[in-house]
Amino acid sequence: xxxxLVANVLKVTAKAGDTVGPDDTLVILESMKMEIPxxxxxxxxxxxxxxxxxxxxRDGDPIAVIEEH
Numbered sequence: 001x002x003x004x005l006v007a008n009v010l011k012v013t014a015k016a017g018d019t020v021g022p023d024d025t026l027v028i029l030e031s032m033k034m035e036i037p038x039x040x041x042x043x044x045x046x047x048x049x050x051x052x053x054x055x056x057x058r059d060g061d062p063i064a065v066i067e068e069h
Contacts, residue, residue, distance in 0.1 A: 001041065001064045003057040007031035012053050014064070018046045026064050027051060044068040 007029035014026045020040040026049075027038040048065040051057060 001026065001038065001062065001066065003029070003038075003059060003061040003063055005029075005031055005036075006056065006058050007036065009051045009053050009055050009057060010035060012049065012051065014046055014049065016046050016049050019069075020044065020046060020066065029057065038063055040064075040066060042066055042068050 009027060010030040011028040014020060021043045022040055024040045025037045026040055029036045029038060044066040046064055047067050050062040050064060
């Protein structure tokens with residue numbers, strides 16, 4: 001999972017080890033006073049979360065690694 005814009009990480013809603021399905025919210029980003037949920041693209045287990053609340057991500061930055069089931 002990669003960031004698609006420059007944004008602040010407002011809230012991390014998932015953690016490593018969580019099982020997620022397609023369209024489950026992993027992180028909520030904030031850009032230009034809008035909240036943008038980052039959704040899982042596949043079903044699987046989060047093996048690594050690459051962001052923490054309060055940091056800034058840029059276009060192309062990794063957000064999470066998901067091992068597909």
